[in-house]
Amino acid sequence: MHRHVVAGQVAPADPFSAVTDAVYRIDRRWRFTYLNAAAEQALGCRADEIIGRHAFECFPETLGSVLEQQYRAVLADGSPRAFEYFSEPHGRWYEIRAFADAEGLTAFLRDVDERRRRERQQSAELRQLTAVLDALPSATVLLDVAGRIEMVNRAWQLNGAALERSGQAATGVGEDYLAAMARYLDRGHHGSIAAGLRRLRDAVAATTFTHDYPQQHDPDGTWYRLQAARVAASDRLIVTHTDITERVRDQEALAWQASHDDLTGLPNRARLLQLVGEALADGRGRAALLFLDLDGFKTVNDSLGHEVGDELLRQVGSRLVEQVRPGDAVGRLGADQFLVLARDCDTAEAAALAFRLQDSFSRPFQAEGISVPLSASIGVAAATPGADRAHQLLSDADTAVFAAKGAGRDRVHVFSPGLREAARWRLEVANRLRDGAVDEFVVHYQPLVRVDTGEIEGVEALLRWQHPERGLLTPDAFLSVAEETGQLIPITRWLLGETTRQAAEWAEQGLPLRMSVNISARHFSAETLVRDVRVALHDSGLAPENLVLELTETSVAEDPTRAEDQLAVLRNVGVRVAIDDFGTGWSSLAQLLALPIGTLKIDRSLLAAAARLAAGGTGPVLAAIVSLARTLGIRSVAEGVETAEHLQMVRDAGCDLAQGYLFAQPMPACDVMRWASRVRAAGGDSCAFALQSRGR
Incomplete structure (x- = not known):
């Protein structure tokens, strides 16, 4: 602290010695009269060097500057002034406050260069941020620490103008963001957004928050995607609102199409x-x-x-x-x-x-x-x-x-639960057929006999499955599954080979029999029937005229043109064709007669119906069918002959052939020779043999 001695008295202490701001005084003649220690340091000179000297002499750069203008104004009207001044020699900004008194003015000088530079940097950053926000196509706001809107971009302002035109209130700078958004959101979405922004502020590491929402009370059903992020090294948040209505509608359309x-x-x-x-x-x-x-x-x-x-x-x-x-x-x-x-x-x-x-x-x-x-x-x-x-x-x-x-x-x-068991059985059959169940197939044979002489003319091959757990199964248990899974044609191909080989073997043993084999409609559509028959005949050596292909009338009706073409080729080779189960299908008689048919097999159901009609005195129904077939050069076979009455009825009707339990049940190949031998031993008339056996 400086002390001045005047006439033996101690001068009062310097009142500005402890002030951190630089303080100096200038009289009305612009001469320095006082500098405190901080002023000496700020101006870069000692007080004894400039006190008494003219200010412009000490600092000529201030002449004509803002500083001179402000000081003259203070001295002129006595009103204090506060302003900022950049000192060229020091290259720094100062904040100056000047106060007038009777002797001159007192100036307080504070170094604000760092603050000024920081504000200028912040201002530049803010301008840059403003430019960035305005460049964003989505409506965007900057939120301060308190959650108030600090800045909006041009897109936000345009949206606000559109809202005002529609009679709704726009949201602007200074408003509480969440309070303002409550006008456009339902409670659920508003709560989700509030919680998301709160988590974003509390997060230690940088993160983002996204939420899709529909604008409430909007007749157009507009959807927005809110995306928020925290500004680096700051508690401010930047929030964008992107219109995703078209995307949402596209997603809804895709979801609808998918369902x-x-x-x-x-x-x-x-x-x-x-x-x-x-x-x-x-x-x-x-x-x-x-x-x-x-x-x-x-x-x-x-x-x-x-x-x-x-x-x-x-x-x-x-x-x-x-x-x-x-x-x-x-x-x-x-x-x-x-x-x-x-x-x-x-x-x-x-x-x-x-x-x-x-x-x-x-x-x-x-x-x-x-x-x-x-x-x-x-x-x-x-x-x-x-x-x-x-x-x-x-x-x-x-x-x-x-x-x-x-x-x-x-x-x-x-x-019913029984159907589920049947479905499981179909699945089992499908799997076993695919895994080679053909090795478990066997063939049983049922004789066909001439009605007039009782002579054995042939046999019908009947496929059986010797199932290892369920025993001997008839085709009803597995052929429909075979057809569904595409295994029917390979099975039929195997059957053709097995039966023609067996017929050829019997012929060598002195028992020439005509072999009848059932064919499905699938074989026509696959168009391999002609080739498969020719291969079977070639490999077995069986004469073509000893092979009869039996087809149901319903299978022929599925594709009569294709059936006619393939059957005509086989007929020319010598293979015979029979229509099986006649009277059960839906085909027209004209359609059947267009095919190269040699035999018509009358179904057992038609035989039973005819028996009932005959008992009622309706007349010989079978005779009409047999007569029509004979007129067309087609032989007739009566199926299901089980009684002597049946046999008499088919004889009276004029049927050529018959088969049924009266003569013999289907039997393995090894039993056919023994049965035929017994018939021969009894005179060769299988009809008489059957009636004689039935009478015992």
Whole structure:
């Protein structure tokens, strides 16, 4: 502290010695009269060097500067002034406050260079941030530590203007962001966003927050994606709002397409299973699934074209929707199959619904000006209490419709546990057939005899499966599965080879028999029948005229043109053709007669019906059929001859051949020779031998 001695007195202490700001005084003649220690350091000179000297002499750079202007104003009006001044010699910014008094002015000088540079840097950063925000296409805001809007970009302002034009309040700088957003969000989305921003502020490491939301009270259904991030080294948040309405609608459209059928617009398999799962979720078992399979729809497509077929499928879907109860769901499984989910429904109610749907098909469908009759086989499966597996209910309904199709067209079948066992058996059969079950196949043979002489003319080959666990199985137990899995043709190919070899072997042993082998319609569509028959005949050495191919009339009706072409080739080679099970199919007689048929086998059901009619005095029904066949040069075979009365009836009708349990049951190959030997020993008349044996 400086002390001044005047006339023996001690001058008072310097009042500005402890002040951190630089302080100096200038009189009205612009001469320095005082500097404190901080002023000496700030101005870079000692007080004794400049006190008494003119200010502009000491600091000529201030002449004509802002500093001179401000000082003169203070001295002129006596009002204090505060301003900032950049000192060129020092290269720094100072904050100056000047106060006038009677003797001159006192100036307080503070170094603010660091603050000024920091503010300038912040200002530059802010300008840069503003430019960046304005360049963003999405509406963006900058939030301060308190969550208030500190800055908005141009896109935000444009959105705000649009809101104001629609009569809504815009959100601007200074508002609490979350409070303002409550005007555009429902409570759930608002709470999620508030929690997300809070986590973002509390996070130690840098992170981001994203949330999609619909704008509330917006007739256009606008969706936005909010993305927030914390500004580096700051507690401020930057939040963008991007319009994702088009993307959301695209996603909704894709989701709809993924869960609905393109052709009918109905829910698809995946969506139906989801709905079934939801219906079963309560565990009460009050739901049922109806599986509809259109009968013979492939024929419609093949004959009328797929455009008509598609239109019919759309109409079927619409008609089903009209018929089901409120709350039920209709879906398309694919191809010509539909599903109906009946909610809150037991087995009886589901069956009643199935019959109502079946009745709705009684009205023909109209497409391209054509009236098309359609029918559907329907499988019904009702859930049991506690059931929660949608796939199992679908499997049960599928099993039920399989049974309905097997029973004939236009049927309703309700699922039962026995059907599930049958389905498991079909799966087992399919697997065993694929794994080589042909090694377990055997052939049994049933004789065909001449009705007039009783002579043994041939045998019909009947396929059997010697199953290792279930014993000897008839074709009914496995051939339909073989057809479904594509194994039927290889099996038939093996059968042709085995039977022709056996017939050739019997012929060498002195028992020439004509071999009849059943052929399916699948062999016609595969177009390998001619080749397979020729290979079997070549390998066995059997004469072609000793082979008879038996076809059911229904199999021929599936593709009569293709059947006619292939059978004609075989007939020219010498192979004979027989129509089996005549009287059970739906083909026309004209269609059958167009084929190169040599034999007509009259089904046992027709024989039984004829027996009933004959008993009632209706007349010889069989005679008419046999007479027509003979007129056309076709031999007739009566199947199912089991009694002496049957034999007499087929004799009276004039049938050429007969087969049935009266003569012999199907037997292994090793028993055929023994049976034939016994007939020969009895005189060679198998009819007489059979009647004699029956009489014992």
